[in-house]
Amino acid sequence: MSTAAQHATSPPVALAIAGTDSGGGAGMTADVRAFAACGVHGSVAVTAVTVQDSLGVSDVHPVPPAVVAAQIRTVARDMGVDAAKTGMLASAEIIAAVAEVCDEVGIGSGGIPFVVDPVAASMSGSPLLAGDALDAIRSLLLPRATLVTPNLDEIALLVDVKVVDDASAREAAAALHDLGAAAVLVKGGHLEATTGREQAECVDLLSLAGGEEHEFRSVRLDRPHTHGGGDSLASSITAGLARGMSLVDAVALGKEFITRAVDHSYPLGAGHGPVSTLWAAAL
Numbered sequence: 001m002s003t004a005a006q007h008a009t010s011p012p013v014a015l016a017i018a019g020t021d022s023g024g025g026a027g028m029t030a031d032v033r034a035f036a037a038c039g040v041h042g043s044v045a046v047t048a049v050t051v052q053d054s055l056g057v058s059d060v061h062p063v064p065p066a067v068v069a070a071q072i073r074t075v076a077r078d079m080g081v082d083a084a085k086t087g088m089l090a091s092a093e094i095i096a097a098v099a100e101v102c103d104e105v106g107i108g109s110g111g112i113p114f115v116v117d118p119v120a121a122s123m124s125g126s127p128l129l130a131g132d133a134l135d136a137i138r139s140l141l142l143p144r145a146t147l148v149t150p151n152l153d154e155i156a157l158l159v160d161v162k163v164v165d166d167a168s169a170r171e172a173a174a175a176l177h178d179l180g181a182a183a184v185l186v187k188g189g190h191l192e193a194t195t196g197r198e199q200a201e202c203v204d205l206l207s208l209a210g211g212e213e214h215e216f217r218s219v220r221l222d223r224p225h226t227h228g229g230g231d232s233l234a235s236s237i238t239a240g241l242a243r244g245m246s247l248v249d250a251v252a253l254g255k256e257f258i259t260r261a262v263d264h265s266y267p268l269g270a271g272h273g274p275v276s277t278l279w280a281a282a283l
Protein backbone atom coordinates (compact mmCIF):
# COMPACT_ATOMS: atom_id res chain seq x y z
CA MET A 1 0.00 0.00 0.00
CA SER A 2 1.33 3.47 -0.82
CA THR A 3 2.02 5.96 1.95
CA ALA A 4 -0.77 8.18 0.64
CA ALA A 5 -3.25 5.30 0.74
CA GLN A 6 -2.18 4.40 4.29
CA HIS A 7 -2.81 7.97 5.37
CA ALA A 8 -6.24 7.84 3.78
CA THR A 9 -7.29 4.88 5.94
CA SER A 10 -9.10 6.11 9.05
CA PRO A 11 -8.90 4.14 12.30
CA PRO A 12 -12.02 3.22 14.28
CA VAL A 13 -13.35 5.90 16.66
CA ALA A 14 -13.83 5.38 20.39
CA LEU A 15 -15.50 7.90 22.69
CA ALA A 16 -14.56 8.47 26.33
CA ILE A 17 -17.26 10.08 28.47
CA ALA A 18 -15.04 11.00 31.40
CA GLY A 19 -13.43 13.60 33.64
CA THR A 20 -10.05 15.26 33.28
CA ASP A 21 -7.05 14.60 35.57
CA SER A 22 -4.68 17.56 35.61
CA GLY A 23 -1.85 15.18 36.58
CA GLY A 24 -2.40 13.23 33.37
CA GLY A 25 -2.50 9.80 35.00
CA ALA A 26 -6.19 8.88 35.00
CA GLY A 27 -9.54 9.89 33.55
CA MET A 28 -9.80 10.98 29.92
CA THR A 29 -6.03 11.45 29.61
CA ALA A 30 -5.53 7.75 30.36
CA ASP A 31 -8.46 6.87 28.08
CA VAL A 32 -7.13 8.70 25.04
CA ARG A 33 -3.62 7.27 25.58
CA ALA A 34 -5.02 3.74 25.77
CA PHE A 35 -7.16 4.32 22.66
CA ALA A 36 -4.10 5.49 20.71
CA ALA A 37 -1.90 2.63 21.95
CA CYS A 38 -4.62 0.19 20.83
CA GLY A 39 -4.89 1.69 17.34
CA VAL A 40 -8.08 3.70 17.76
CA HIS A 41 -8.88 7.40 17.36
CA GLY A 42 -9.99 8.84 20.71
CA SER A 43 -12.78 11.39 21.07
CA VAL A 44 -13.98 12.80 24.39
CA ALA A 45 -17.06 14.14 26.14
CA VAL A 46 -15.69 15.82 29.27
CA THR A 47 -17.98 15.41 32.29
CA ALA A 48 -15.95 17.25 34.92
CA VAL A 49 -12.68 19.08 35.40
CA THR A 50 -10.75 17.79 38.41
CA VAL A 51 -7.87 19.52 40.16
CA GLN A 52 -5.78 16.42 40.72
CA ASP A 53 -2.20 15.27 41.21
CA SER A 54 -0.46 12.10 42.32
CA LEU A 55 -1.66 12.64 45.90
CA GLY A 56 -5.36 13.08 45.24
CA VAL A 57 -8.21 15.28 44.05
CA SER A 58 -8.53 18.75 45.61
CA ASP A 59 -11.42 20.12 43.56
CA VAL A 60 -14.08 19.00 41.10
CA HIS A 61 -16.00 21.16 38.63
CA PRO A 62 -18.80 19.28 36.86
CA VAL A 63 -19.64 20.31 33.30
CA PRO A 64 -23.30 21.27 32.71
CA PRO A 65 -25.26 18.12 31.69
CA ALA A 66 -26.44 19.70 28.41
CA VAL A 67 -22.81 20.39 27.44
CA VAL A 68 -21.84 16.77 28.16
CA ALA A 69 -24.73 15.62 25.96
CA ALA A 70 -23.80 18.08 23.20
CA GLN A 71 -20.22 16.72 23.05
CA ILE A 72 -21.52 13.17 22.59
CA ARG A 73 -24.10 14.22 20.00
CA THR A 74 -21.70 16.26 17.88
CA VAL A 75 -19.01 13.55 17.77
CA ALA A 76 -21.54 10.82 16.98
CA ARG A 77 -23.12 12.87 14.20
CA ASP A 78 -19.92 14.06 12.55
CA MET A 79 -17.38 11.24 12.80
CA GLY A 80 -19.40 8.32 14.13
CA VAL A 81 -18.56 6.29 17.21
CA ASP A 82 -17.54 2.62 16.99
CA ALA A 83 -17.54 2.09 20.78
CA ALA A 84 -17.95 4.29 23.86
CA LYS A 85 -16.99 4.11 27.53
CA THR A 86 -17.89 6.03 30.64
CA GLY A 87 -15.51 6.97 33.45
CA MET A 88 -16.14 9.68 36.05
CA LEU A 89 -19.71 10.97 35.63
CA ALA A 90 -19.90 13.20 38.71
CA SER A 91 -23.67 13.55 39.20
CA ALA A 92 -27.08 11.96 38.67
CA GLU A 93 -28.01 14.85 36.33
CA ILE A 94 -25.01 14.13 34.07
CA ILE A 95 -25.83 10.41 34.06
CA ALA A 96 -29.43 11.16 33.03
CA ALA A 97 -28.21 13.41 30.18
CA VAL A 98 -25.71 10.74 29.03
CA ALA A 99 -28.38 8.02 29.03
CA GLU A 100 -30.76 10.19 27.00
CA VAL A 101 -28.24 11.18 24.32
CA CYS A 102 -26.87 7.63 24.11
CA ASP A 103 -30.38 6.45 23.19
CA GLU A 104 -30.62 9.27 20.64
CA VAL A 105 -27.36 8.33 18.84
CA GLY A 106 -27.57 4.55 19.31
CA ILE A 107 -24.85 3.99 21.90
CA GLY A 108 -25.50 0.94 24.12
CA SER A 109 -28.70 -1.11 24.59
CA GLY A 110 -27.40 -3.66 22.07
CA GLY A 111 -26.33 -0.98 19.55
CA ILE A 112 -22.88 0.64 19.55
CA PRO A 113 -20.77 -1.18 22.20
CA PHE A 114 -20.95 0.69 25.51
CA VAL A 115 -18.51 0.00 28.36
CA VAL A 116 -19.61 1.40 31.73
CA ASP A 117 -16.77 1.80 34.23
CA PRO A 118 -18.73 2.80 37.35
CA VAL A 119 -16.07 5.12 38.78
CA ALA A 120 -17.03 6.21 42.29
CA ALA A 121 -13.77 7.39 43.83
CA SER A 122 -10.15 8.07 43.00
CA MET A 123 -7.39 5.73 44.12
CA SER A 124 -6.76 8.10 47.04
CA GLY A 125 -10.41 7.79 48.10
CA SER A 126 -11.70 11.19 46.91
CA PRO A 127 -15.31 10.94 45.73
CA LEU A 128 -15.79 11.32 41.95
CA LEU A 129 -19.53 10.60 42.05
CA ALA A 130 -22.25 12.27 44.10
CA GLY A 131 -23.72 10.00 46.77
CA ASP A 132 -27.19 10.14 45.20
CA ALA A 133 -25.85 9.14 41.75
CA LEU A 134 -25.41 5.42 42.47
CA ASP A 135 -29.09 4.87 41.81
CA ALA A 136 -28.75 6.57 38.43
CA ILE A 137 -25.86 4.23 37.53
CA ARG A 138 -27.99 1.25 38.57
CA SER A 139 -31.17 2.27 36.78
CA LEU A 140 -29.95 4.31 33.79
CA LEU A 141 -26.53 2.96 32.82
CA LEU A 142 -26.37 -0.74 33.69
CA PRO A 143 -29.38 -1.65 31.51
CA ARG A 144 -27.69 0.08 28.55
CA ALA A 145 -24.21 -1.42 29.12
CA THR A 146 -22.50 -3.94 26.87
CA LEU A 147 -20.04 -4.46 29.71
CA VAL A 148 -19.71 -3.04 33.23
CA THR A 149 -16.23 -3.07 34.82
CA PRO A 150 -16.50 -2.45 38.59
CA ASN A 151 -13.67 -2.84 41.06
CA LEU A 152 -14.40 -4.51 44.39
CA ASP A 153 -15.25 -1.25 46.18
CA GLU A 154 -17.70 -0.26 43.44
CA ILE A 155 -19.33 -3.70 43.65
CA ALA A 156 -19.88 -3.20 47.39
CA LEU A 157 -21.49 0.19 46.69
CA LEU A 158 -23.65 -0.94 43.77
CA VAL A 159 -24.91 -4.36 44.92
CA ASP A 160 -23.72 -4.66 48.53
CA VAL A 161 -21.64 -7.81 47.94
CA LYS A 162 -18.21 -8.21 49.55
CA VAL A 163 -16.08 -10.08 47.05
CA VAL A 164 -13.53 -12.33 48.78
CA ASP A 165 -13.41 -15.41 46.51
CA ASP A 166 -14.79 -16.98 43.31
CA ALA A 167 -18.22 -17.65 44.80
CA SER A 168 -18.75 -14.05 45.92
CA ALA A 169 -17.38 -12.75 42.57
CA ARG A 170 -20.08 -14.84 40.84
CA GLU A 171 -22.72 -13.56 43.27
CA ALA A 172 -21.70 -9.97 42.47
CA ALA A 173 -21.80 -10.63 38.72
CA ALA A 174 -25.29 -12.17 39.04
CA ALA A 175 -26.56 -9.14 40.98
CA LEU A 176 -25.19 -6.78 38.29
CA HIS A 177 -26.80 -8.90 35.54
CA ASP A 178 -30.07 -8.63 37.48
CA LEU A 179 -29.75 -4.83 37.24
CA GLY A 180 -29.55 -5.18 33.45
CA ALA A 181 -25.82 -5.35 32.58
CA ALA A 182 -25.32 -7.64 29.58
CA ALA A 183 -21.80 -8.57 30.70
CA VAL A 184 -19.81 -7.97 33.88
CA LEU A 185 -16.05 -7.87 34.48
CA VAL A 186 -15.32 -8.27 38.19
CA LYS A 187 -11.81 -6.80 38.57
CA GLY A 188 -9.70 -8.53 41.18
CA GLY A 189 -6.99 -5.89 41.57
CA HIS A 190 -8.14 -4.99 45.11
CA LEU A 191 -8.60 -8.57 46.39
CA GLU A 192 -5.47 -8.44 48.53
CA ALA A 193 -6.69 -5.27 50.25
CA THR A 194 -10.22 -6.65 50.69
CA THR A 195 -9.23 -10.03 52.13
CA GLY A 196 -5.90 -9.18 53.76
CA ARG A 197 -4.54 -12.38 52.13
CA GLU A 198 -1.58 -12.34 49.76
CA GLN A 199 -2.55 -13.09 46.17
CA ALA A 200 0.01 -14.27 43.63
CA GLU A 201 -2.27 -13.41 40.71
CA CYS A 202 -4.69 -10.72 39.62
CA VAL A 203 -7.79 -12.52 38.40
CA ASP A 204 -10.62 -10.73 36.59
CA LEU A 205 -13.88 -12.65 36.05
CA LEU A 206 -15.90 -11.98 32.88
CA SER A 207 -19.51 -13.08 33.21
CA LEU A 208 -21.71 -13.09 30.10
CA ALA A 209 -25.48 -13.33 29.97
CA GLY A 210 -26.58 -16.96 29.92
CA GLY A 211 -23.97 -18.10 32.42
CA GLU A 212 -20.84 -18.18 30.21
CA GLU A 213 -17.72 -17.24 32.20
CA HIS A 214 -14.09 -16.51 31.39
CA GLU A 215 -11.23 -15.88 33.82
CA PHE A 216 -8.39 -13.54 32.88
CA ARG A 217 -5.28 -14.07 34.98
CA SER A 218 -1.97 -12.29 35.29
CA VAL A 219 0.85 -12.38 37.77
CA ARG A 220 0.32 -9.75 40.51
CA LEU A 221 3.15 -7.30 39.90
CA ASP A 222 4.71 -5.59 42.89
CA ARG A 223 4.14 -2.02 41.69
CA PRO A 224 2.99 0.90 43.85
CA HIS A 225 2.22 3.16 40.85
CA THR A 226 -1.11 2.02 39.41
CA HIS A 227 -2.95 5.35 39.09
CA GLY A 228 -5.26 5.17 36.06
CA GLY A 229 -5.19 1.36 35.92
CA GLY A 230 -8.95 0.83 35.92
CA ASP A 231 -9.49 3.58 33.32
CA SER A 232 -6.78 2.15 31.07
CA LEU A 233 -8.26 -1.35 31.27
CA ALA A 234 -11.79 -0.18 30.38
CA SER A 235 -10.48 2.00 27.53
CA SER A 236 -8.33 -0.71 26.00
CA ILE A 237 -11.35 -3.07 26.08
CA THR A 238 -13.41 -0.30 24.44
CA ALA A 239 -10.70 0.09 21.77
CA GLY A 240 -10.88 -3.64 21.05
CA LEU A 241 -14.67 -3.39 20.67
CA ALA A 242 -14.26 -0.34 18.38
CA ARG A 243 -11.96 -2.50 16.24
CA GLY A 244 -14.77 -5.04 15.90
CA MET A 245 -13.43 -7.69 18.28
CA SER A 246 -15.73 -9.99 20.21
CA LEU A 247 -16.18 -9.05 23.87
CA VAL A 248 -14.02 -11.98 25.02
CA ASP A 249 -11.20 -11.02 22.63
CA ALA A 250 -11.49 -7.34 23.61
CA VAL A 251 -11.19 -8.21 27.33
CA ALA A 252 -8.18 -10.43 26.54
CA LEU A 253 -6.59 -7.47 24.73
CA GLY A 254 -7.39 -5.19 27.68
CA LYS A 255 -5.90 -7.61 30.21
CA GLU A 256 -2.69 -7.94 28.18
CA PHE A 257 -2.57 -4.16 27.78
CA ILE A 258 -3.10 -3.35 31.47
CA THR A 259 -0.61 -5.97 32.67
CA ARG A 260 2.08 -4.40 30.51
CA ALA A 261 1.01 -0.91 31.57
CA VAL A 262 1.26 -1.85 35.28
CA ASP A 263 4.65 -3.43 34.58
CA HIS A 264 5.89 -0.17 33.00
CA SER A 265 4.32 2.16 35.59
CA TYR A 266 6.58 4.88 36.91
CA PRO A 267 6.90 7.17 39.94
CA LEU A 268 5.71 10.74 39.37
CA GLY A 269 5.01 13.31 42.05
CA ALA A 270 4.95 12.56 45.76
CA GLY A 271 2.08 10.04 45.63
CA HIS A 272 1.01 7.33 43.19
CA GLY A 273 2.49 7.51 39.70
CA PRO A 274 0.58 6.25 36.64
CA VAL A 275 0.46 2.99 34.75
CA SER A 276 2.23 3.54 31.47
CA THR A 277 1.79 2.89 27.78
CA LEU A 278 5.05 4.62 26.97
CA TRP A 279 6.78 1.29 26.29
CA ALA A 280 4.77 1.33 23.05
CA ALA A 281 6.09 4.75 21.97
CA ALA A 282 8.67 4.30 19.25
CA LEU A 283 10.00 7.39 17.52
Ligand SMILES: Nc1ncnc2c1ncn2[C@@H]1O[C@H](COP(=O)(O)OP(=O)(O)OP(=O)(O)O)[C@@H](O)[C@H]1O
Binding pocket: 122, 123, 150, 151, 152, 187, 188, 189, 190, 202, 203, 204, 218, 219, 220, 221, 222, 223, 226, 227, 228, 229, 230, 231, 233, 255, 258, 259, 262
Ligand atom coordinates in the same frame (compact mmCIF):
# COMPACT_ATOMS: atom_id res chain seq x y z
N1 LIG B 1 -0.41 -5.24 41.00
C1 LIG B 1 -1.00 -5.57 39.86
N2 LIG B 1 -0.36 -6.36 38.96
C2 LIG B 1 -0.97 -6.71 37.80
N3 LIG B 1 -2.21 -6.33 37.45
C3 LIG B 1 -2.89 -5.54 38.30
C4 LIG B 1 -2.33 -5.11 39.55
N4 LIG B 1 -3.24 -4.34 40.20
C5 LIG B 1 -4.33 -4.28 39.39
N5 LIG B 1 -4.13 -5.02 38.28
C6 LIG B 1 -5.08 -5.20 37.17
O1 LIG B 1 -5.42 -3.89 36.75
C7 LIG B 1 -6.79 -3.84 36.34
C8 LIG B 1 -7.52 -2.78 37.18
O2 LIG B 1 -7.91 -3.41 38.37
P1 LIG B 1 -8.36 -2.76 39.72
O3 LIG B 1 -9.12 -3.82 40.44
O4 LIG B 1 -7.17 -2.19 40.41
O5 LIG B 1 -9.33 -1.62 39.20
P2 LIG B 1 -9.54 -0.13 39.63
O6 LIG B 1 -9.63 -0.05 41.12
O7 LIG B 1 -10.67 0.37 38.85
O8 LIG B 1 -8.22 0.57 39.19
P3 LIG B 1 -7.45 1.71 39.99
O9 LIG B 1 -6.80 0.96 41.16
O10 LIG B 1 -6.50 2.22 39.00
O11 LIG B 1 -8.48 2.71 40.43
C9 LIG B 1 -7.31 -5.29 36.52
O12 LIG B 1 -7.14 -6.01 35.30
C10 LIG B 1 -6.40 -5.85 37.59
O13 LIG B 1 -6.37 -7.26 37.57
Ligand SMILES: Cc1ncc(CO)c(N)n1
Binding pocket: 018, 019, 020, 021, 026, 027, 028, 050, 052, 087, 088, 119, 121, 122, 123, 128, 227, 228, 229, 230, 231
Ligand atom coordinates in the same frame (compact mmCIF):
# COMPACT_ATOMS: atom_id res chain seq x y z
C1 LIG C 1 -10.99 12.19 36.35
C2 LIG C 1 -10.74 10.88 36.95
N1 LIG C 1 -11.40 9.81 36.47
C3 LIG C 1 -11.20 8.59 37.00
C4 LIG C 1 -10.31 8.42 38.03
C5 LIG C 1 -10.12 7.04 38.65
O1 LIG C 1 -8.93 6.48 38.26
C6 LIG C 1 -9.61 9.56 38.50
N2 LIG C 1 -8.71 9.46 39.51
N3 LIG C 1 -9.84 10.77 37.95
